[in-house]
Amino acid sequence: MAKKPHDTPNLDQLEAGPWPSFVTGLKRLAADKDYMVDLLGHLEHSYQTRKGYWKGGTVGVFGYGGGVIPRFTEIKDEHDQPVFKDAAEFHTLRVMPPAGMHYTTDILRKFCDIWEKYGSGLIAFHGQSGDIMFQGCTTENVQKAFDEINALGFDLGGAGPAVRTSMSCVGHARCEQSCYDEAKAHRKIINAFLDDIHRPALPYKFKFKFSGCGNDCMNSIQRSDMAVIGTWRDNMQTDEALAKKWFAKHGLSELVNDVVNRCPTKAIQLKEIKDVRSGPNLSSVALNDSQALEINNKDCVRCMHCINVMTGALAPGKDRGATILVGGKRTLKIGDLMGTVVVPFMKLESDEDFDKLLDLAKRIVDFFAENALEHERCGEMIERIGLVNFLEGVELEIDPNMVSAPRTNPYVRTDGWDEEVARIRAKSAA
Secondary structure (H helix, E strand, O other): OOOOOOOOHHHHHOOOOOOOOHHHHHHHHHOOOHHHHHHHHHHHHHHHHOOOOEEOOOOOOOOOOOOEEOOEEOOEOOOOOEOOHHHOEOOEEEEOOOHHHOOOHHHHHHHHHHHHHHEEEEEEEOOOOOOEEEEEEOHHHHHHHHHHHHHOOOOEOOOOOOEOOOEEOOHHHOOOOOOOOHHHHHHHHHHHOHHHHHOOOOOOOEOEEEEOOOOOOOOHHHHOOEEEEEEEOOOOEEOHHHHHHHHHHHHHHHHHHHHHOOOOOOOEEEEEHHHOOOOOOEEEEEOOOOEEEEEEOOOOOOOOHHHHHOEOOEEOOOOEEEEEEEOOEOOOOOOOEOOEEEEEEEOOOOHHHHHHHHHHHHHHHHHHHHHOOOOOOHHHHHHHHOHHHHHHHOOOOOOHHHOOOOOOOOOOOOOOHHHHHHHHHHHHHO
């Protein structure tokens, strides 16, 4: 029988609205666990005083320098004893999920059984870095819980100034928009960086994320230090039968308002079939006997919106690969940053292609380790030293597609342009 619950008037208010509340879940766990009864009291005290009372410390498992987030209570009585003694420790185990987040129901049940046995019963799928968050455990039970989780084949994820747990979308396994094998890329990278995950030795955190197309379901561009985003470099594919079927169902108004007008670069136009042009960068698809969509693929920025709306009728091209971006992050020293393109297109099909991706990842992490300041993300380092110095340091050629904003000064000196063109042509010929 669990101990008597604490009065929680502030938390009770969170259950009063029309939406499900996390408080209800905590109370359900508290029905059988004194641990969660005191956790609710601890949280209520924080709400009353408007202050957090968890502090860090040192908790880990044998052989690992990270992966466990320690939390010790600071709410003490006059004798320096925890007021909520059953929840005086509330550590979190970060566990790496499988690539693409594929689980069997059997594994999920075993996770729940382990955490009911050793922890609070509270599990989050998934944290911002992708980890399975086993939340709420005492120091005594951390090692015991990890041993059983590890026996299922799972390992601790990153914490602290280390390579963090990576994320990849379901991609190739189930999604028709996928432009490369995200799970293979994920495993290739993460297996090579396990030591950097488990033994923090970087200036600050470094995240990899893998999304199979421009929809970026992993939020890679704004949340990861190195984002691998699927793309294509030939013309968009079209299917006339599906286009006609879509147009017959949705009509002209939806086509114009939700496809043509929403193209950010106006690459799509609605035309009479007799007026449709042809050319190497142009493709078209008939909607009925008189109208068609004309797509200027040179202007397409792979935003995926038209493909999402007219799935099947429009599809990514056949020449697929990935764009590599570096430096995305949330606010720290200089505010939010989106990733900067450093490789506009990289084929990811053969084992050699994936080896090249791994080689680039190693060069970037090594450069970050040697040149970043303490508590500085990769994007902030690039802002400080300049993109040109970063590209030179990781041995990447400068490409016009890396420009994030056009020039504001129209006057450009052309001294040496002929010599530079000759050098580039000679290099290409070699």
